[in-house]
Amino acid sequence: MTTPSSIPPGLTPDQLRALAEARARGAKIRRAITIAYFDFWSVGIFGALTLLGSLLSFSWPGLLVGIAMVTVAIVEFRAAQELKKLDPTAPRRLAINQLFFGLTLFTYAAYTLFVGLRDPGQYSGILASQMPPELADSSMVGSINDITKLILILLYGTLALVAVTVQGGTALFYFSRAKYVNIYLASTPDWVLQAQRSGLPL
Numbered sequence: 001m002t003t004p005s006s007i008p009p010g011l012t013p014d015q016l017r018a019l020a021e022a023r024a025r026g027a028k029i030r031r032a033i034t035i036a037y038f039d040f041w042s043v044g045i046f047g048a049l050t051l052l053g054s055l056l057s058f059s060w061p062g063l064l065v066g067i068a069m070v071t072v073a074i075v076e077f078r079a080a081q082e083l084k085k086l087d088p089t090a091p092r093r094l095a096i097n098q099l100f101f102g103l104t105l106f107t108y109a110a111y112t113l114f115v116g117l118r119d120p121g122q123y124s125g126i127l128a129s130q131m132p133p134e135l136a137d138s139s140m141v142g143s144i145n146d147i148t149k150l151i152l153i154l155l156y157g158t159l160a161l162v163a164v165t166v167q168g169g170t171a172l173f174y175f176s177r178a179k180y181v182n183i184y185l186a187s188t189p190d191w192v193l194q195a196q197r198s199g200l201p202l
Contacts, residue, residue, distance in 0.1 A: 015191075022188045026202045029083065029184060032177045033202070035170070036080035036094055043101065044073030061108060068104040072097055085197045088181045095174035102167025109160040116152040 011019070047069025054062030075097045083090035185193065196202050 018189050019192060022184075022192045022196075023202070025184050025187060028180045029086075029177065030202055032091065032094070032174065033080055033083050035173070036076055036083065039098075039170070040073050040077040040080060043069050043076065047073055061111060065104060065108050069101070072101045072104075083177075083181070084202065086181060086185060086193060086202075088178065088185060091174045091177040091181060094177075095171040098167045098171035098174060102163040102171070105163035105167065106160050109156040109163065113152055113156040113160075116156070117149055 047066050050062055050069060051066030054060075054066050076094065079090045079093040079097065083094070192200075
């Protein structure tokens with residue numbers, strides 16, 4: 001619903017009705033904008049933390065993932081701004097950005113899982129260090145390796161699944177918003193579109 005503070009002064013009843021109808025039509029677009037801004041903040045924060053952690057631990061795979069996540073966040077913010085200005089190409093950019101993000105996470109999960117299963121010893125040492133000394137002896141090495149493999153499969157298998165389902169689903173959501181933007185542009189008076197592109201809330 002249009003609030004009094006967001007209504008330009010001097011509008012006729014017909015113009016006010018057109019504005020209210022436009023706002024109702026824009027609900028699905030506003031939701032996409034909200035999700036895009038949420039993605040920007042969440043991916044940006046986790047990307048910065050990943051970068052910091054990777055620099056401290058000298059992990060080049062983590063560093064690449066961190067750079068990719070920060071890049072995804074920047075693209076998400078810019079595309080959200082474009083969608084806010086009713087750019088009909090913005091949903092496609094948002095969708096492709098999510099596909100890139102999903103591919104990045106899936107590749108990282110697959111790489112880490114491959115390396116870990118091939119040589120679980122590098123991770124087993126970390127697990128053994130958390131166990132009581134009397135349990136972490138040489139007779140337990142085989143069991144620790146098996147536990148390590150199971151943890152790796154659960155952790156990075158879940159990450160790969162999230163990359164496919166969440167990022168893939170979000171990409172499909174953004175792709176589907178394009179038709180709503182086109183409908184909105186075709187059904188909304190030009191003066192309303194110009195006002196919204198100039199800063200009037202969608």
